[in-house]
Amino acid sequence: MYDFDTPLSREGTSAEKYTARRRLFGREDILPFWVADMEFAAAPVIREALAARINHPVYGYTSVPESLVEAIIRWNNRRYSLSPARDSVTLVPGVMAAVSAAIDVLSEPGDAIVVQPPLYPPLMSTVLKNSRQMIENPLILRGGGYCMNFDELERLLKIHRPRIMLLCSPHNPVGRVWKREELVRLVELTEPYGVFVVSDEIHADIIFAPHRHISLLTIDEKMNNRIILLNSASKSFNVAGLNTAYAIIPDRKLRTSFRRQLRRWNLHGVNLLGMTALEAAYRDGEEWLEALLRYLHSNIQFMTGTLDRELPRLQYFTPEGTYLYWLNFNSLGLAPRQIREKLIDEAGVGLNDGVTFSQAAEGFWRFNFAAPRAMLEQGLERIVRVFS
Numbered sequence: 001m002y003d004f005d006t007p008l009s010r011e012g013t014s015a016e017k018y019t020a021r022r023r024l025f026g027r028e029d030i031l032p033f034w035v036a037d038m039e040f041a042a043a044p045v046i047r048e049a050l051a052a053r054i055n056h057p058v059y060g061y062t063s064v065p066e067s068l069v070e071a072i073i074r075w076n077n078r079r080y081s082l083s084p085a086r087d088s089v090t091l092v093p094g095v096m097a098a099v100s101a102a103i104d105v106l107s108e109p110g111d112a113i114v115v116q117p118p119l120y121p122p123l124m125s126t127v128l129k130n131s132r133q134m135i136e137n138p139l140i141l142r143g144g145g146y147c148m149n150f151d152e153l154e155r156l157l158k159i160h161r162p163r164i165m166l167l168c169s170p171h172n173p174v175g176r177v178w179k180r181e182e183l184v185r186l187v188e189l190t191e192p193y194g195v196f197v198v199s200d201e202i203h204a205d206i207i208f209a210p211h212r213h214i215s216l217l218t219i220d221e222k223m224n225n226r227i228i229l230l231n232s233a234s235k236s237f238n239v240a241g242l243n244t245a246y247a248i249i250p251d252r253k254l255r256t257s258f259r260r261q262l263r264r265w266n267l268h269g270v271n272l273l274g275m276t277a278l279e280a281a282y283r284d285g286e287e288w289l290e291a292l293l294r295y296l297h298s299n300i301q302f303m304t305g306t307l308d309r310e311l312p313r314l315q316y317f318t319p320e321g322t323y324l325y326w327l328n329f330n331s332l333g334l335a336p337r338q339i340r341e342k343l344i345d346e347a348g349v350g351l352n353d354g355v356t357f358s359q360a361a362e363g364f365w366r367f368n369f370a371a372p373r374a375m376l377e378q379g380l381e382r383i384v385r386v387f388s
């Protein structure tokens with residue numbers, strides 16, 4: 001019913017995944033599997049809603065429609081069993097803008113903030129750009145998968161007394177969907193230290209059965225006054241270029257400060273078309289999203305099958321959520337420089353270099369598989385050819 005198979009040319013759209021290839025990889029003919037957007041057309045319901053809005057020729061200042069807040073509440077309720085109060089929702093021009101505002105509101109320069117690398121790089125650079133002290137609690141490998149290191153977290157909380165912990169849930173780049181027990185443990189550990197948790201749940205809709213996204217706001221109601229939850233339709237519905245996201249902040253005082261901060265930076269106005277797309281996605285886009293998830297899941301099966309058959313020594317981490325594979329090329333016995341040369345110069349594929357997610361992740365690369373099967377096949381064929 002929906003076509004995820006036909007490759008789309010992004011020529012002439014200034015898509016960053018393509019325009020930044022020379023800067024990042026030194027050549028323009030790279031087949032890109034890096035930036036986390038998808039090579040798919042947005043859902044028809046979104047395109048129709050945008051077209052209808054564009055058809056009205058005045059694009060002036062626009063307030064947040066009640067119907068949009070309603071759609072956000074219903075989506076959160078249906079998909080994550082969350083019942084946010086109407087007033088707890090704040091529209092923002094992006095998840096990362098909201099992270100900056102949260103950091104500014106909850107801490108002072110020099111204060112400690114905990115992050116868990118390997119991690120989406122802007123979550124770390126935003127801490128540093130705001131002159132906060134970044135405390136790393138690296139994820140650990142246990143039983144072939146990544147986990148949070150709670151013992152180390154407790155030690156770091158005691159020593160550094162951080163103001164904030166930035167949680168990425170599901171976790172980009174390793175694709176973990178945190179289990180309820182893990183989130184309970186996190187909440188219990190941080191509680192005595194009064195740490196605020198900023199929970200970036202932007203990948204919450206891209207989850208593969210039997211895993212389920214557990215919203216941090218459903219762990220313990222008493223804890224919710226220390227949480228800022230961030231989400232958007234950007235990842236799930238491929239509308240990142242519309243720069244629209246939202247925060248859910250149950251605590252009244254906290255959200256008042258958060259909104260004041262956005263106003264101080266003049267970041268309180270939200271893009272009209274972004275709001276139109278978000279409302280259409282959340283109101284009418286669920287069927288498309290389910291079809292997308294089935295397609296992504298078949299891509300996972302294809303990728304796993306190909307890697308097991310053709311590169312059995314390559315260590316990979318199948319995502320529980322997100323459309324990102326985390327690949328450990330070190331397992332092939334090559335040096336990081338050789339891996340880079342093989343991927344970029346010989347195979348001509350563009351993945352995200354692991355070192356941008358963690359200093360310790362040299363030789364790891366992140367592969368975005370949200371692409372038509374034909375493109376995925378081509379990319380994997382090239383990788384298999386140079387590494388087998």
Ligand SMILES: Cc1ncc(COP(=O)(O)O)c(C=O)c1O
Pocket residue numbers: 036093094095096097120168172200202203232234240244245
């Ligand atoms: C974990 C995570 N947070 C935030 C973002 C970016 O969000 P925004 O474009 O709304 O700032 C991304 C994009 O890849 C992401 O993966």
